[in-house]
Amino acid sequence: MRKIIHIDMDCFYAAVEMRDNPALQNVPIAIGGRSDKRGVISTCNYPARKFGIRSAMATAHALKLCPNLVMVPGRMELYGQISKQIRAIFERYTDKIEPLSLDEAYLDVSDSTLFSGSATLIAEDIRKAIVNETGLTASAGVAPIKFVAKIASDENKPNGICVITPDKLDDFVKKLPLGKIPGVGKVTVQKLHNLGLYTCNDVRTYPIEQLIKIFGKFGPIIWKRSNGIDDRDLSLSRERKSVGVERTLHEDIQTKEQCLQVLETLYPKLEERLKTARSDNKIQTQGVKLKFSDFQQTTVEHRCSELDKNYFVELLDEAFSRKTERGIRLVGLHVGLPTKSRFQQMVLPFDSALT
Structure with a gap:
């Protein structure tokens, strides 16, 4: 079994702004463009999310949901610098790193001898190093396969960790709502619901031929994820297209x-x-x-x-x-x-x- 860690920074851009300006700590804030300039929200902190604000939402609509929302202009150069700092922390633990964006990455620690090979202790130490060196918190998911590690990192946000050991993997996946599977968006979820499929366990008894007929190439992926199958290795080098x-x-x-x-x-x-x-x-x-x-x-x-x-x-x-x-x-x-x-x-x- 592999040992995969998914690290996801907690509301990264907003967290940087709260770190640098303590007055923003407990108020709803969002990073994004102005409402009168057709701006959209890049990210927001957790107080703002309680009002239903989310990434890619129009700023004007976000301000209707939360009139007291504090809009902060983004500082992408700074976020990029901090992302490199976090990447340098990852490299102390493994050279098998697949960055997904500035604020999240997969790490394969299967061959690591640190902490007697405990992926859980490695993940905890990474989170501790990040907060000590950047003043920011990160959440982690630990699992034998990639997509479950990614889902697990969201289970105990913010500033949490969720570990899915091999013996718990099947039970965890069976209960998953299908919308939790990475790549399954709103349209796909609705189609699955129309078929009477709501959880991964429901898919396990559904004919894979029908999934292929309805969802094409994505059908086998839905079936594999629902059965806890994900044999993808980390993509260590990506060619820009x-x-x-x-x-x-x-x-x-x-x-x-x-x-x-x-x-x-x-x-x-x-x-x-x-x-x-x-x-x-x-x-x-x-x-x-x-x-x-x-x-x-x-x-x-x-x-x-x-x-x-x-x-x-x-x-x-x-x-x-x-x-x-x-x-x-x-x-x-x-x-x-x-x-x-x-x-x-x-x-x-x-x-x-x-x-």
Whole structure:
């Protein structure tokens, strides 16, 4: 059996702000954009969550739920620095680390001899180190498999730990509501409920063929998770597949000329991000995204080997033609990056033609 730890910082961005400003400790706060600028909530602290506020909620709606909500502008550079500090703590315990975001990661400590190989004691020591060195709290889940470790880290939040030992794994999974399985969102949950399936135990007696018919490739995953099966290893290196920039506008725009003005401001930022992501600036696609006033969006993407602003203008023309009578609330630019496998597939036939 493997020993997997999932560490999840407690309301990370908000916790940093509360740490740096004690006056915010016991009041509802949220990190995000202004309500009059179509802002959204990035995260909020636990007092704010009691009002029903959550990530990705419109700031204006959050303020209706909690008029006393204190909005704090984010400091992403600082959050990134602290995330690196936390990553350095992880590296004292194992080199098998899969970061999921700035504030959470999987650690595989199966081969560790620290604390006589006790994953529970390792997780507790990591949490202690984080609070001592950053002043922030983290919650942990410990389990033999990845998805259960992630679920367990949320069981005793904030500042808690939940350990699912191998002998308790089956019983824990059987009772899980299906909505707890990572990747099972609201739409999928409703479809499962319509089938009379509410817990993992319900799925165990349901024909897997029917799950495949209804949910496609995700059907076997639902079945495996419901049976406590997750043989995925940690992903220790991730190849970046895209780079993008976008802007949500303060007011809807109506004309192509206005879109072009936004494109002009976004393009240098995209160039900068691409240089950071790839030293050779090679790409395989360029794309433009527009989101309309009714929140529907369209994306136009075509193959291109090198970044070309004029090509974005052509793509924008095509995307803009789908506007109809709607205003435009967001403009985005993105490029797809060639992966190693894709690059090899493209190069090998060409090389063989030369030999």
